[in-house]
Amino acid sequence: MGCVCAKPVPIEDSRESPKARQVAPSVAPAQGIAPAKISASAAVSSSRREELTAVRLTSASIAERKQGSRPVSLNNRDAEMRTERQVHPNHQQLRLVGSIAKAGEGEQVAAGWPAWLVAVAGEAIRGWIPRRADSFEKLDKIGQGTYSSVYRARDLGNGKIVALKKVRFDSLEPESVRFMAREIHILRRLDHPNIIKLEGLVTSRMSCSLYLVFEYMEHDLAGLASYPGIKFTEPQVKCYMHQLLCGLDHCHTHGVLHRDIKGSNLLIDNNGILKIADFGLASFFDPEQQQPLTSRVVTLWYRPPELLLGATTYDVAVDLWSTGCILAELYAGKPIMPGRTEVEQLHKIFKLCGSPSDDYWKKSKLPHATIFKPQQPYKRRVAETYEDFPAPALALMEVLLSIDPADRGTAASALKSEFFTTKPLLCDPSTLPKYPPSKELDAKIRDEEARRQGAVGGKLQRSDLERGGLRESRAVPAPDANAELSVSVKKWKNQGNSISRSEKFNPHQEEVASGFPIEPPRPTRNLEATELSHGHYSQKSSHSGPLVNRGQWATARKNDDAALKLSSAANLSSLSGLVAARRNAFLDVSERNSSQLENTGASGRLSESGNERLERRYDQLFHGVSQRKEDESDSYMNQSLHPGFGPKGNKIHYSGPLPRPSGNVDQMLKDHDRQIQEVVRRARIDRSKARKNQGEGNLAGPSIKPYNLGVIPVYPSSRSSVMVFTSSRGSIQQ
Numbered sequence: 117m118g119c120v121c122a123k124p125v126p127i128e129d130s131r132e133s134p135k136a137r138q139v140a141p142s143v144a145p146a147q148g149i150a151p152a153k154i155s156a157s158a159a160v161s162s163s164r165r166e167e168l169t170a171v172r173l174t175s176a177s178i179a180e181r182k183q184g185s186r187p188v189s190l191n192n193r194d195a196e197m198r199t200e201r202q203v204h205p206n207h208q209q210l211r212l213v214g215s216i217a218k219a220g221e222g223e224q225v226a227a228g229w230p231a232w233l234v235a236v237a238g239e240a241i242r243g244w245i246p247r248r249a250d251s252f253e254k255l256d257k258i259g260q261g262t263y264s265s266v267y268r269a270r271d272l273g274n275g276k277i278v279a280l281k282k283v284r285f286d287s288l289e290p291e292s293v294r295f296m297a298r299e300i301h302i303l304r305r306l307d308h309p310n311i312i313k314l315e316g317l318v319t320s321r322m323s324c325s326l327y328l329v330f331e332y333m334e335h336d337l338a339g340l341a342s343y344p345g346i347k348f349t350e351p352q353v354k355c356y357m358h359q360l361l362c363g364l365d366h367c368h369t370h371g372v373l374h375r376d377i378k379g380s381n382l383l384i385d386n387n388g389i390l391k392i393a394d395f396g397l398a399s400f401f402d403p404e405q406q407q408p409l410t411s412r413v414v415t416l417w418y419r420p421p422e423l424l425l426g427a428t429t430y431d432v433a434v435d436l437w438s439t440g441c442i443l444a445e446l447y448a449g450k451p452i453m454p455g456r457t458e459v460e461q462l463h464k465i466f467k468l469c470g471s472p473s474d475d476y477w478k479k480s481k482l483p484h485a486t487i488f489k490p491q492q493p494y495k496r497r498v499a500e501t502y503e504d505f506p507a508p509a510l511a512l513m514e515v516l517l518s519i520d521p522a523d524r525g526t527a528a529s530a531l532k533s534e535f536f537t538t539k540p541l542l543c544d545p546s547t548l549p550k551y552p553p554s555k556e557l558d559a560k561i562r563d564e565e566a567r568r569q570g571a572v573g574g575k576l577q578r579s580d581l582e583r584g585g586l587r588e589s590r591a592v593p594a595p596d597a598n599a600e601l602s603v604s605v606k607k608w609k610n611q612g613n614s615i616s617r618s619e620k621f622n623p624h625q626e627e628v629a630s631g632f633p634i635e636p637p638r639p640t641r642n643l644e645a646t647e648l649s650h651g652h653y654s655q656k657s658s659h660s661g662p663l664v665n666r667g668q669w670a671t672a673r674k675n676d677d678a679a680l681k682l683s684s685a686a687n688l689s690s691l692s693g694l695v696a697a698r699r700n701a702f703l704d705v706s707e708r709n710s711s712q713l714e715n716t717g718a719s720g721r722l723s724e725s726g727n728e729r730l731e732r733r734y735d736q737l738f739h740g741v742s743q744r745k746e747d748e749s750d751s752y753m754n755q756s757l758h759p760g761f762g763p764k765g766n767k768i769h770y771s772g773p774l775p776r777p778s779g780n781v782d783q784m785l786k787d788h789d790r791q792i793q794e795v796v797r798r799a800r801i802d803r804s805k806a807r808k809n810q811g812e813g814n815l816a817g818p819s820i821k822p823y824n825l826g827v828i829p830v831y832p833s834s835r836s837s838v839m840v841f842t843s844s845r846g847s848i849q850q
């Protein structure tokens with residue numbers, strides 16, 4: 117390992133337990149990476165050089181002061197220094213450590229790391245040297261996450277195929293860099309066959325982007341599970357579950373909570389080995405000394421009730437809940453609780469697992485308890501819902517899906533459960549069938565292609581998709597999952613300049629800066645994927661075109677992804693996610709042409725001018741169109757938890773805790789329906805007016821055409837759905 121001491125930068129969540137940091141084993145050296153050639157002696161001698169420079173500077177400043185308006189005598193200065201020595205007897209050592217840290221930073225920069233990374237995340241890269249972008253050949257895009265794009269690439273040094281994860285962050289924002297560096301730091305701490313191995317980092321001194329180099333994995337569990345025709349056997353399910361729990365046990369015993377266990381983060385190679393990936397939301401924790409953490413983590417479908425209820429002190433049980441969801445999903449063949457909103461998610465949980473006991477409500481003191489506690493308790497129905505499941509699987513599910521986190525046990529106890537000791541036993545990974553590469557992204561592309569064809573050929577019903585072996589394979593990442601980041605994201609949004617986020621994250625610029633050649637679109641891959649891979653936000657987005665083309669749609673979807681992180685004024689109605697997404701995209705696009713978002717303090721409302729007008733315009737046009745009442749089974753949630761509309765149907769922006777329901781919900785829903793009809797009618801009129809204007813050659817109409825609903829493919833409630841609840845409710849912890 118290289119340098120003696122990097123600057124002690126807090127790279128983890130500031131709420132992380134300091135003890136967890138202390139007990140952390142030292143960062144494991146990476147395989148295949150030459151350690152930085154930064155020797156202790158080099159660091160010390162360079163620190164001495166620095167000390168000498170510092171002495172020279174001190175003398176210079178004293179001389180300067182002597183000449184200045186407030187003369188300081190040498191004697192005074194000496195006295196100051198003497199006092200300093202008395203107050204800090206070990207100040208010499210402190211100065212030495214500080215100097216060494218600085219020297220360490222200097223060495224890291226000299227080793228090729230960019231200064232912005234060294235300045236805030238020296239610890240995460242300690243002992244490593246960066247790989248050069250031109251030492252890899254990018255082959256194709258294999259994954260698209262909320263905060264990253266993942267590519268298959270060839271390491272030109274040894275011919276090995278690797279996965280390059282390009283993480284999205286703002287190198288000018290220390291917070292954003294720190295957040296990204298936490299993933300690296302955590303990955304380096306873990307070393308287990310069932311945890312993805314970080315093999316290196318690609319960046320350069322001049323670059324403002326960063327690629328994480330991972331071993332390449334052919335599949336992810338979400339992609340495999342949704343592949344038409346693939347049905348897992350019971351030994352196979354046990355084999356995957358066993359590996360998942362082994363990996364999780366390693367995380368937990370090393371003080372790491374994953375906080376985003378889901379199918380697309382469980383990678384599987386051609387030898388059947390499962391590895392837990394995506395530590396972007398992971399955090400250090402210390403069971404002995406719990407520190408508050410954000411509750412806005414874990415992808416909605418896999419999020420435990422305590423987080424939905426706002427818990428900020430939690431532990432390994434959050435990952436065990438997600439594991440329970442995965443286990444049930446593998447048997448059921450589809451996600452068991454695909455909620456579209458946090459409220460709906462909680463309702464689905466209560467309906468299946470029962471509502472918490474009175475004791476639990478009392479002891480847990482969860483922030484949202486008063487709002488979400490149902491008047492009548494819900495009965496647990498896991499066993500009757502899944503009566504066809506094998507008994508040992510059901511028994512393990514019952515434990516993992518316990519409402520009270522204390523009842524979920526540990527990964528180690530799950531590994532000892534009957535599930536793994538009763539026949540049929542788990543199979544050896546090497547005996548598992550070989551599959552064609554299947555990733556969540558492939559599943560998404562397949563689904564979207566089918567949907568597009570359906571939309572072209574006529575109305576595509578949800579049932580058609582399911583009959584064709586298609587289903588929603590992607591759970592939407594935690595709304596505002598990156599809660600720690602959202603603060604800095606908001607800052608970017610509020611920056612009073614005209615550069616949009618799109619310009620900041622223009623992949624083309626970044627590709628060039630990072631040294632990767634820009635590839636032409638690959639004809640072998642679906643255009644949609646190419647657009648996702650290479651498209652960038654149009655800097656002069658045209659709003660005057662009459663139809664949405666695929667590029668615009670892809671752009672809007674990219675904006676949706678950005679909006680997922682940025683949504684600061686999401687409403688609490690039951691808008692379909694797609695509409696919420698389009699709304700955010702609409703505002704995002706419009707923002708570039710008009711006003712900046714202004715957060716007016718506690719209310720969280722947008723400024724009266726500019727965006728509020730845009731919002732209102734959007735809502736007038738689209739709000740009603742896709743809005744639908746919750747289905748019958750969700751009526752409780754409508755009543756208790758959906759007070760998003762005032763008595764006159766006006767949308768209310770909540771930023772504080774939800775008010776208690778008014779009680780007159782029926783009337784509210786009726787008013788709401790009436791309002792929808794009115795808005796649809798007005799939207800029709802507006803559209804026909806706009807068409808007429810176009811016919812007359814007047815293209816200066818409202819900039820809404822890219823979202824013309826008539827030409828957007830019909831998507832069933834899908835991945836963007838949970839965006840609705842990326843709300844700015846103050847009651848949700850950041």
Ligand SMILES: Nc1ncnc2c1ncn2[C@@H]1O[C@H](COP(=O)(O)OP(=O)(O)OP(=O)(O)O)[C@@H](O)[C@H]1O
Binds near residue numbers: 259262334376393
């Ligand atoms: N090492 C790898 N080998 C092959 N594919 C990978 C690898 N790492 C990631 N992927 C693919 O890329 C996708 C996105 O990666 P990852 O989950 O790490 O990104 P993310 O931005 O954190 O995603 P999310 O939005 O789901 O949290 C994965 O679902 C997977 O399909």
